[in-house]
Amino acid sequence: MILQKSEFKVIQRNSDKTLLLIPGWATDYRIFDTLDLPYNYLMPVEPFLLGFEKGLLEALDENGLDKISILGWSLGGFLAAGFASRHRDRVDELILVGIKRRYEGKDIEKIKGYIRETRRGWLYKFYSEYFSNGEQETFLNFKKGLMRRYLDEMDAGSLVAGLDYLAGAEIKPESLKALKVRFVHGEEDRIAPIDEARRLCEELPGAEFITVEGAGHMPFLTWTKI
Numbered sequence: 001m002i003l004q005k006s007e008f009k010v011i012q013r014n015s016d017k018t019l020l021l022i023p024g025w026a027t028d029y030r031i032f033d034t035l036d037l038p039y040n041y042l043m044p045v046e047p048f049l050l051g052f053e054k055g056l057l058e059a060l061d062e063n064g065l066d067k068i069s070i071l072g073w074s075l076g077g078f079l080a081a082g083f084a085s086r087h088r089d090r091v092d093e094l095i096l097v098g099i100k101r102r103y104e105g106k107d108i109e110k111i112k113g114y115i116r117e118t119r120r121g122w123l124y125k126f127y128s129e130y131f132s133n134g135e136q137e138t139f140l141n142f143k144k145g146l147m148r149r150y151l152d153e154m155d156a157g158s159l160v161a162g163l164d165y166l167a168g169a170e171i172k173p174e175s176l177k178a179l180k181v182r183f184v185h186g187e188e189d190r191i192a193p194i195d196e197a198r199r200l201c202e203e204l205p206g207a208e209f210i211t212v213e214g215a216g217h218m219p220f221l222t223w224t225k226i
Contacts, residue, residue, distance in 0.1 A: 006044050006046060006050075006051050006052045006054075006055030006056065007044065007045055007046045007055060007059075008042055008043060008044055008045065008055060008056065008059035009042070009043055009045045010040060010041070010042050010059075010063050011040060011041040011042075011043065012040050013038075013039065013040050013041065014040075015038055015039050015040045017038070017039045017040065017068075017069065017092070018039055018040045018041070018042050018065055018068045018069070019037060019039035019040070019041055019042065019068065019069045019070070019071055020041075020042045020043070020056070020068050020069070020070045020071065020080075021035070021041055021042070021043050021071050021073075021076075022044065022070065022071065022072040022073065022076030022077075022079050022080050023044075023073060023074075023075075023076050024073045024074025024075045024076050024077075024098070025074060025075040025159075025162045025163070025166065026123060026126065026127075026150065026154055026159060026162070027146075027150065028045075029043040029044060029045055030146055030149075031073075031146065031218070032220070033146075034221060035220055039069065042059065042063075042065070042068060044056075049079075049161060049162060049165050050161075052079055052083075053082075053083055053086070056083060057087070057090075060090060066090070067089075067090055067091065067092045068090065068091065068092065069091070069092045069093040069094075069095065070083065070084060070091060070093070070094050070095065071095040071097060071220075072094075072095070072096055072097065072099070073097040073098055073099075073218070073220065074097070074098045074099065074191070074192065074217065075162060075165070075166060075169075077096045077097065077098070077099035077171065078099075078165075078166070078169035078170070078171060080094060080095075080096065081094065081096065081171045081172075081175070081176060082169075084176060084179055085172075085175035085176055085179075088178075088179060091179065092180065093179075093180040093181075093182065094176065094179055094180065094181045094182070095181075095182045095183075095184060096171070096181065096182070096183050096184070096197075097183075097184045097185070097219065097220055098184075098185060098186065098189055098191065098192050098197075098217050098218065098219065099171060099183070099185075099192060099197055099200070100171075100192040100196055100197070101170060101171050101196055101199075101200055102169065102170040102171070103166045103167070103169070105167050108163050108166055108167045111163055112160055112163055115156050115159050115160060115163075116156060116160075119154075119156050119159070120151050123150070123151055123154065123159075124147075124151065127142070127143075127147050127150070129190050129191055129216075129217070130142075130191065130216055130217040130218050131216045131217075131218070132186065132187075132188035132190075132214055132215060132216040133188070134188075134214045135214070135215065135216055135221075135222065138221055138222060142221075171200060173200055173203035173204045174203075176204060176207075177204065177205070180206075181201075181204055181206075181207040181208070182207065182208045182209075182210060183197050183198075183200070183201045183207065183208070183209045183210065184210045184212065184219055184220070184223070185197045185198075185209070185210070185211060185212065185219065186212050186214075186215030186216045186217060186218070186219040187211050187212060187213050187214060187215060188214060188215065188216050189215070189216055189217045189219075190216060190217065191216075191217040192217065194211065197209070
């Protein structure tokens with residue numbers, strides 16, 4: 001069930017700065033469990049595509065947060081960029097991890113078919129693609145833990161809703177000008193190849209591009225110096 005308004009939780013970590021962590025498609029806030037950054041965390045804890053912006057603004061006000069940094073990973077990067085472009089006064093910094101400019105509609109339609117026909121088997125293959133050949137130990141840990149839960153919990157309806165969102169999502173660099181923006185990308189990302197992210201960064205004067213050598217689509221699992 002997708003709620004009418006996203007819900008968020010704050011995790012206090014003895015910092016005077018707060019970082020919003022937005023997960024990618026077919027994952028949730030638990031994907032960031034091993035992340036150790038010098039921020040308090042703000043996370044969406046329910047399915048969050050519908051009513052994301054309204055829920056986030058209310059969460060900021062309820063928790064007395066005038067400004068936050070935002071880390072958006074994969075699908076979360078589109079949500080992060082959209083919010084930052086419309087609410088610049090609430091954003092200190094935007095960190096885009098493992099992102100693309102857009103996903104092609106024909107590819108998304110194919111994935112919808114796979115999800116409806118062989119959800120579990122296709123998701124297993126998809127999660128496997130997150131990791132580079134050099135990240136096998138990280139993949140095995142993911143496979144034993146979160147991946148098992150995701151395969152059980154991610155229902156076809158929510159997955160298709162996420163794909164519908166992606167079909168209309170696009171990162172537009174011109175809307176992010178004058179914001180502090182950092183791109184973090186795995187050198188061996190198979191889901192969102194690194195060259196496209198580099199081109200996006202080149203369209204934003206002053207943006208920083210950080211390459212995580214040997215990493216795949218989830219560079220934050222092995223690199224935490226954001």
